[in-house]
Amino acid sequence: MNPLRSLLVKTNLLKSYKVIYNIRKYVSSNNSLLQKDQKNVYLVDENDNSDHEINIAAFNKFTNRSFTCGELNTEHIGLRVSMCGWLEFHRMGKFLVLRDGYGQTQFLIENNSELAKKLAQIPFESILKIEGTVVARPADMINRKQATGEIEVLVKSLEVLNECKSQLPFNIREFQKAKESLRMQYRYLDMRFPEMQRNLRVRSKMLKNMREFLVDDCGFVDVETPTLFKATPGGAQEFVVPTRFPGQFYSLVQSPQQFKQMLMAGGIDRYFQIARCYRDETSRPDRQPEFTQLDIEMSFTSMEGIMKLTEELLQYSWPSFLDPIPRRFNRKSFKEVFEIYGTDKPDLRYDFKIRDCTEFLESNDAYAGCLVFHKPLGNLTKSVRERLNINQFPGTKMIMKKIKYKDDFAESCAKILTREVGEKIFDKCELKEDSIVFLVFGEKNNALKRLGKLRTDFVDHLEECGHKIKKAGMHFMWIVDFPLFEEEDGKLCSVHHPFTSPNYEDLHLIRTNPLQVRSQSYDLILNGNEIAGGSIRVHNADLQKELLSLLDIKTDSLMHMLDMLSLGCPPHGGIAIGLDRLLSLLLHTKSIRDVIAFPKTFDGKDPLSGAPNVIGEADKKLYHIKSIE
Amino acid sequence: MNPLRSLLVKTNLLKSYKVIYNIRKYVSSNNSLLQKDQKNVYLVDENDNSDHEINIAAFNKFTNRSFTCGELNTEHIGLRVSMCGWLEFHRMGKFLVLRDGYGQTQFLIENNSELAKKLAQIPFESILKIEGTVVARPADMINRKQATGEIEVLVKSLEVLNECKSQLPFNIREFQKAKESLRMQYRYLDMRFPEMQRNLRVRSKMLKNMREFLVDDCGFVDVETPTLFKATPGGAQEFVVPTRFPGQFYSLVQSPQQFKQMLMAGGIDRYFQIARCYRDETSRPDRQPEFTQLDIEMSFTSMEGIMKLTEELLQYSWPSFLDPIPRRFNRKSFKEVFEIYGTDKPDLRYDFKIRDCTEFLESNDAYAGCLVFHKPLGNLTKSVRERLNINQFPGTKMIMKKIKYKDDFAESCAKILTREVGEKIFDKCELKEDSIVFLVFGEKNNALKRLGKLRTDFVDHLEECGHKIKKAGMHFMWIVDFPLFEEEDGKLCSVHHPFTSPNYEDLHLIRTNPLQVRSQSYDLILNGNEIAGGSIRVHNADLQKELLSLLDIKTDSLMHMLDMLSLGCPPHGGIAIGLDRLLSLLLHTKSIRDVIAFPKTFDGKDPLSGAPNVIGEADKKLYHIKSIE
Incomplete structure (x- = not known):
């Protein structure tokens, strides 16, 4: 039993449904609310009709509804409720689903042909206000995935507060999500999705x-x-x-x-x-x-x-x-992190650290580093090679190789470095058959940056191919x-x-x-x-x-x-x-x-209002400016 | 005893100075803090050396000081403290006052000629860090007006963290407040005043x-x-x-x-x-x-x-x-309020309601209203009359009068209206000797606005003359x-x-x-x-x-x-x-x-940074604008 509830039981304050209901709600909230509401709970008195409003959830205060569409469950069975929301769906002139920012609730029209006829005429996404009574759903109709899936509301009255008058540019259905440009143009529709x-x-x-x-x-x-x-x-x-x-x-x-x-x-x-x-x-x-x-x-x-x-x-x-x-x-220090990951913002959801192989080079001022992926992870096909071999990093060269047999890597190195360097790196990095290795050498700063980019690009490639490389978590x-x-x-x-x-x-x-x-x-x-x-x-x-x-x-x-x-x-x-x-x-x-509630596109436009926009000459005159091409 | 304290006493949690000190602080804060800190107090254990930091006040966490300059009192006597702030004042190479955003504390240098010599060299408004011990002030030195007035701190060490290197444009002294333009230019100095x-x-x-x-x-x-x-x-x-x-x-x-x-x-x-x-x-x-x-x-x-x-x-x-x-x-409805006060934002710190006297007029489409100040409140001197007689309200006329004798007002009215109107108004408004009356008549809307302005202007005038008209409160x-x-x-x-x-x-x-x-x-x-x-x-x-x-x-x-x-x-x-x-x-x-922390002047300038300012041609080119006169 939670501390607040046990306290109330002890102090004999826990007498009524009202109080129990509130406690349940507060307990499901965070601690600070619990403390705040602890104070309020002490104020509760079933016979007190002043406007403490202790029995109204925070988000229903000052409104014409008694519950949101995400709030009802079996504890509310028998309650007379008043709810507002969007008509998400109806079928058979009998069932309808109302949605708001808190969830969805199913309503049932029983033996009322007037209401059923009315319902059939209402376009989806119209705003309704419904009054009715909470009942348990028949056992075979219970939807355990839905917060309100154990109950439905028998409709007593139904009022259309605002009819949806136009064709929707896209439906509010999870499986029909629109392109982002359209979502931004009708942001207020996009916001009706549970994710937003x-x-x-x-x-x-x-x-x-x-x-x-x-x-x-x-x-x-x-x-x-x-x-x-x-x-x-x-x-x-x-x-x-x-x-x-x-x-x-x-x-x-x-x-x-x-x-x-x-x-x-x-x-x-x-x-x-x-x-x-x-x-x-x-x-x-x-x-x-x-x-x-x-x-x-x-x-x-x-x-x-x-x-x-x-x-x-x-x-x-x-x-x-x-x-x-x-x-x-x-x-970690910038220096250390840069030498290990080739960037100052490493993604630590995967390891793959850079191995410094400079010691094997003959030239004194050059740097060499390796990234090795030991597990057999895909192949370096031509398109993968092309994707990874973009060289924005002057003064660097790269060897990338999937090891087939022992001397494989040394042979590749022989062309640009020496065979010996290849052999030493093979040993130091413990390369083996099917290892994929990226060796970058040249100017240190750029070589490290190139390795850093290879690290993220190759992991992104692997993830796209279905390998799970990135660990969950923060x-x-x-x-x-x-x-x-x-x-x-x-x-x-x-x-x-x-x-x-x-x-x-x-x-x-x-x-x-x-x-x-x-x-x-x-x-x-x-x-x-x-x-x-x-x-x-x-x-x-x-x-x-x-x-x-x-x-x-x-x-x-x-x-x-x-x-x-x-x-x-x-x-x-x-x-x-x-x-x-x-x-x-x-x-x-x-x-x-x-x-972001109302974001702009990558080039700074607001598809919703059309900003930026031309302004009047009076404004330009007031601000002493002239537009030029 | 406050509820938190009594609870702690009962539960035997109130064992140490540490806890008492914290309670005192929480109790002096508002209720929400009290609730939050109630949770924390339960965590306190004198023998627990983990970093709960329950004994550090909120505003001292993560800093190099143990107390602010507004915090110490007799409960802290004997404590070794570390404090930072501005050198507000020093005298006799012995006393110094340190100030921060929380208050002021007096420090005492005892028998230490090195420190005294050092102090003498430090310009006012330099930033110091002082370590020392809290002691009671001698009885004759106690300053009851100051929160920290019962204690002082014996200086053990004194460090100049940042010397004030320039002449101050104005001193940080309540009685020397600078002009607003200078205060805005050096807003960061202005903020050091307790009021800001x-x-x-x-x-x-x-x-x-x-x-x-x-x-x-x-x-x-x-x-x-x-x-x-x-x-x-x-x-x-x-x-x-x-x-x-x-x-x-x-x-x-x-x-x-x-x-x-x-x-x-x-x-x-x-x-x-x-x-x-x-x-x-x-x-x-x-x-x-x-x-x-x-x-x-x-x-x-x-x-x-x-x-x-x-x-x-x-x-x-x-x-x-x-x-x-x-x-x-x-x-109140707009209509009612406008007819009573001649404005839709009446100042309700004083009464002085407009009396509708339209009934006495002969013309059907005109309006007449009176404002009466019964108490003998000053005289309508020439300058007052001039100040009050600004007519921005077309279609209205005004009679303003301090009543000397019974027929006085009727005589004034006779010139523009009729004597009878004056007499009726005299009776309705219960005018008497020394009453000051403003009668405005003509187009209703403007007449009411004029009366509304007279109401506030005359009260402002009376307040300037030292009459206390406006009630306190909100x-x-x-x-x-x-x-x-x-x-x-x-x-x-x-x-x-x-x-x-x-x-x-x-x-x-x-x-x-x-x-x-x-x-x-x-x-x-x-x-x-x-x-x-x-x-x-x-x-x-x-x-x-x-x-x-x-x-x-x-x-x-x-x-x-x-x-x-x-x-x-x-x-x-x-x-x-x-x-x-x-x-x-x-x-x-x-x-x-x-x-407002950093306000602009009435014409939109920022005296601190100099904004607005000229911008480079490159910016103008980028934004396709040209400046014109």
């Missing part, structure tokens, strides 16, 4: 839990920051918004980075926001022009503090219908010790952003060997995707100036940041969690669009 | 409570809707965002109205969002180009349902340090039964918006007498401000088409809405609460800018 209902409802619940953890358990302050801002030097392409001042534009923020740092300087020492961000990255697949991140910043903390907070936050807010996640996540890892800078066209760039703090141990290298300087940053990866990233920020104005100068970023546009750092700014750091991606991963959707 | 700390923290807490109520208590789903949208016909001036498609623009949403209606058609039957909205209304004072509203929509509900929900929501989320608000708010009222249409330049316009449902009782008047049709809408006013407004929406496609045609709005740009209504849309309605305004009213701030 689940996605949006889980999203809401998870965000609620995140807020609860941050505010109640950790004392964070939720602060809304502006989205109409000024262009940030470097970073993504930003949307612009013309104003009534000729030639002057806002830029839509790509993240609240500057604002959250200012909040730290302002004494809001624990800030979070579920923030809308904007990036105009139409060329990148599965991105949205506007997206949501959980943005967090804290003063007087450390990498350790932020990582621990993030772990506890995810644990607290993780949906209860999924397997729990570990209390702490593994950590595989998290922190990647730390990133380099602070990288080089692009001979110039230093930030690996994260210009406000990221160097690792203080490497400060002495900043002028002499900047590429060796590690940053105080951390990325969180989940099943091969970066879902969060953050850093300890620079809080010292002089250091920030030096970094900007190394990065060749002019200080004029960032004077407000430098002022802020020089007027008493606490040391601080934070993280941003990509919520669209996180939800998409944990709900196993094909695209982030499936966890 | 309180405003932002109360805002966060209130929004958290609203979400808690809606999700946990009412089963609402928090859905994020796009801000990059399409121009909405009618309504406010919308910002536009050029895209990579020549001549095509997004518009920034002025409200999620269309999206929330689509959610209803999609089965998310209880939606809310704390939504960012955009309106380019630079000419209106105390508005922001981007602002926040709590946006709510429900299916299968009624005006009654939404109003009740709103009342319970406000009651639940109302800050506990304020007086509680009534469970239900009074309601005075709510629902205004209902608005007309659906109003006439502007001979054309019908929506009083709310084109999706507002007519009152079904008046449907027969829609073609014949549209101005007489009432809508199913409701505004909530608080102390003379509209803080929320909403309506039951049109859910029938044919009715919506008819309304759009009456309003002369082309249907092309709203086809997606008409489609949506015709494909099975539930009856629905909702409300939007203006959070910036609500917070400003309940925190008694001068402007909504004081409850």
Whole structure:
């Protein structure tokens, strides 16, 4: 017996169906609801007719229905109910199924030819209100797969609240799912499918839990920051918004980075926001022009503090219908992870680590690495070879081979390297008959990247062929010790952003060997995707100036940041969690669009409303702009 | 004894300082925290060294401090503490005050000339970390006004984490508050004042409570809707965002109205969002180009349902340090309220109702109304008369008078009306010596508006003169039964918006007498401000088409809405609460800018970053626009 129920039994409060019914409902909810409702249950008194509404489920308050279509079961038999929803289906003028966002309920019209005739005239997807009585289904009609499958409702009255007047562009049937473009154009129809209902409802619940953890358990302050801002030097392409001042534009923020740092300087020492961000990255697949991140910043903390907070936050807010996640996540340095997986966001649902074979090369400056798949996993047919042999990685060469006999591999190597190298690698990697091996050599960085891409591409290929390679579950890892800078066209760039703090141990290298300087940053990866990233920020104005100068970023546009750092700014750091991606991963959707209520297409269009659109000349005049080709 | 504590005492769990300390803290928080922490307290075990961290306050988790500067009191005496904050003040190389977002704490340097010398060199507003021991203040040094005024901390070590390197543009002293423009330019300094700390923290807490109520208590789903949208016909001036498609623009949403209606058609039957909205209304004072509203929509509900929900929501989320608000708010029809107060947002902190005196006029089509202030309240000096006599109301005339003797008023009336009218009004309004009376007559609508403006202007004048007219507290009222249409330049316009449902009782008047049709809408006013407004929406496609045609709005740009209504849309309605305004009213701030972290000036500029700003030619080329004068 659950604790609440046992408490009520002891205290003699458990007297009526009303109370029992409520307890059942609360117990099926999460703990916080249980506590909240514990308070309410104490208020219950069968003879009290005031409007406590304790007997109305949360989601039925303030409405004209007494139950949703997903709520009734054998405990409700005999109850007079009032329900609203879509007419999903009817047959024989007798049975009908009503659907809403919570589920489906079957209704039965008994010996009432008037109602039956009426029903036959109503188009599917019309909105009905039905009153009736809950009865048990005959034993042979019970549907165990359906939450409401043990009952049906005898129809007493039936009212059409809104008739579906047009032909539906697609039916609301699981097995008839429409193309995505049509689903987006009629998003409100797409949402009637249980999957979209689940996605949006889980999203809401998870965000609620995140807020609860941050505010109640950790004392964070939720602060809304502006989205109409000024262009940030470097970073993504930003949307612009013309104003009534000729030639002057806002830029839509790509993240609240500057604002959250200012909040730290302002004494809001624990800030979070579920923030809308904007990036105009139409060329990148599965991105949205506007997206949501959980943005967090804290003063007087450390990498350790932020990582621990993030772990506890995810644990607290993780949906209860999924397997729990570990209390702490593994950590690896960027260097280590890159050398093992050829990427900084390895998919840890499968092993297949890169074996360093550089020792066998004669040349001193080259690198060689191998990926080996020991189990006999398909063949390297011509089309597979072609798919895997795309070389975007200058300065690298590859040998790919399915081993047929012992000397096979050495022979292949002989053509490009030497026979001996092949033999040594054969031994080191313990190759055997049917092993598939990818050997990449040349410039180290690119060779590793190529191996990283081969690793995921070959596994994807194997999965497509029906091999189950990826383990189930959620595989998290922190990647730390990133380099602070990288080089692009001979110039230093930030690996994260210009406000990221160097690792203080490497400060002495900043002028002499900047590429060796590690940053105080951390990325969180989940099943091969970066879902969060953050850093300890620079809080010292002089250091920030030096970094900007190394990065060749002019200080004029960032004077407000430098002022802020020089007027008493606490040391601080934070993280941003990509919520669209996180939800998409944990709900196993094909695209982030499936966890967004009204997404745009890959090129930023909204098929529903037709945005973007032409605007009037008056608007252009007001904002001092002219359209050009 | 509070219930939690008594429970713990009974169950023998209350054994240690650790627990007592925590209880004290939880009890000082609100009920929801108490419940949550009740769970935690059960976990406490003095001998358990795992990382439950039950002895660390929420806001100190994951940081390098053990206490904030607002936390210590006599219960902590003897504790070794570690604290971080701004050096607010030091004197005699001995005392120093550290400040953070939670309060101030006094530190004492005892017989340590090294530390004293160091302290003397540190500029105010530098960020320090201090370790030390809590001691009681000498009896004559106790400051009862300060939360931490009974203790001080003996400094053991002191570290400068970040020196304040520049001259402060203004000091962080209550009595030296800077001009608003400077406060906005250095917003992060302005935030260090206790008032801004309180405003932002109360805002966060209130929004958290609203979400808690809606999700946990009412089963609402928090859905994020796009801000990059399409121009909405009618309504406010919308910002536009050029895209990579020549001549095509997004518009920034002025409200999620269309999206929330689509959610209803999609089965998310209880939606809310704390939504960012955009309106380019630079000419209106105390508005922001981007602002926040709590946006709510429900299916299968009624005006009654939404109003009740709103009342319970406000009651639940109302800050506990304020007086509680009534469970239900009074309601009045638009017609009644307009005739009594000359406005649809009357300030109910004072009475002064308009008395209808039309009966005494000879002309049939004119209106006369009086406002009377009986108590002797100041004089109608020339400057007051000038201030009050601004006539923006065509077709109206005014007599304003302070009564000196009985026939005084009749004499004044004789000049424009007749003596008899004056006498009758004198009697009806029970005028007497020293009464101040405003009589306005002429076109009814404008006369009432003029009286409404006189009512607030004269009360504002009296308050400025030191009369206390406005009652304290929060005075709510629902205004209902608005007309659906109003006439502007001979054309019908929506009083709310084109999706507002007519009152079904008046449907027969829609073609014949549209101005007489009432809508199913409701505004909530608080102390003379509209803080929320909403309506039951049109859910029938044919009715919506008819309304759009009456309003002369082309249907092309709203086809997606008409489609949506015709494909099975539930009856629905909702409300939007203006959070910036609500917070400003309940925190008694001068402007909504004081409850917004980073507000813009009245003309949409951000003095902090300098937005808006010129953008590069590359951006303009990418977005196919040219700037013109």
